[in-house]
Amino acid sequence: MVVKSETKDSYSFWVKFASSFALFAAFSMILVKIWAWYQTDSAVMLASLTDSFFDVAASVINFFVIRYALMPADDDHRFGHGKAESLAGLAQAAFIFGSALLLVFHSVERLKNPAPLQHPMLAVYATIFTVVMTIVLVWVQHQAIKRTRSVAIRADSLHYKSDLLMNLAVLLSLWLTTQGYLSMDAWFAIGIAFYLMWGAKSIVQESANALMDKELPESFSDQIRDLALSHPKVHGIHDIRTRQAGRTIFIQFHLELDDHMRLLDAHDISDWVEAKVKHAIPEAEVLIHQDPISVTEKSPELSA
Structure with a gap:
């Protein structure tokens, strides 16, 4: 943690x-x-x-x-x-x-x-x-x-x-x-x-x-993954990227969501996940990209 x-x-x-x-x-x-x-x-x-x-x-x-x-x-x-x-x-x-x-x-x-x-x-x-x-x-x-x-x-x-x-x-x-x-x-x-x-x-x-923007420890990425997956409508998370500059920790990742979910619903879920991460890591700047689950199923390396 x-x-x-x-x-x-x-x-x-x-x-x-x-x-x-x-x-x-x-x-x-x-x-x-x-x-x-x-x-x-x-x-x-x-x-x-x-x-x-x-x-x-x-x-x-x-x-x-x-x-x-x-x-x-x-x-x-x-x-x-x-x-x-x-x-x-x-x-x-x-x-x-x-x-x-x-x-x-x-x-x-x-x-x-x-x-x-x-x-x-x-x-x-x-x-x-x-x-x-x-x-x-x-x-x-x-x-x-x-x-x-x-x-x-x-x-x-x-x-x-x-x-x-x-x-x-x-x-x-x-x-x-x-x-x-x-x-x-x-x-x-x-x-x-x-x-x-x-x-x-x-x-x-x-x-x-x-x-040189070295990636933060693996345990840090594991914590972010657990926080994102705590939402019942998030199917997965991939491409987690982290770095730190001074007090600020920059976090990027892709959320895997239902193909036919409304854009507004996907946005609300992303906001929820972002708030969850920022609550656990107050110094974080979070950037989230939404991916339809079918895309990650066709590209197994994305969900790795």
Whole structure:
């Protein structure tokens, strides 16, 4: 069964709230990290700060793209603007890959030139603040994803979850550095960088699927078939096509009806089936074509 999404107003609220809070959190963390880096001259803090700049850039993209994706259909975009979310997902993945590569380069340099930290406790306090802020942000994004299944929010949440792991690793590496293991922060950062790249791969795949109009899972088509066949005068259903763009799910199928049914009756049945599908899937846009049952009987492949 397909999980219902929230209403349009609820969808709009959650994606806007999550993207706005991400901006607030990212800017707050940047200010704290700038202060910590200035005070400590720490390479690992500079790497964390640079990663946060990538986060802000990604969150700014989300902030504007999500609002664009929520715009209703117009004369130039008759199917709406929902695919903008998938484009944002690809941009997010690019930022994630960039962050990961930057961490690798920075860590390799750190391995070549290890150095003790100055005022390490300031870096610790800044990192603890970042961890707490990131936990709150990830929780907000989780609530938004649960209610909207937004690709853009999911991509944003992925790199903030990665940031959470990175900052926990930074805390551990700071402690190990104070114990004399100067290269540990670099090795931790390299491991996190590869984790970032692996996570970005799933975002690229999901965004590409949406942009290429990949068919939704078979269970989704089965649900549509069951809903259509619940009307006693529907003999069958075939050529089910589905795709998703942002919050909108586009559904097309053919209904098999009696040959001699009046056009008005066929129209009423189609309206009933459409209302049934939209009740189960509020975000659906449904297009139905009526076929006489004799046509499908002569062409078995149609009813397959």
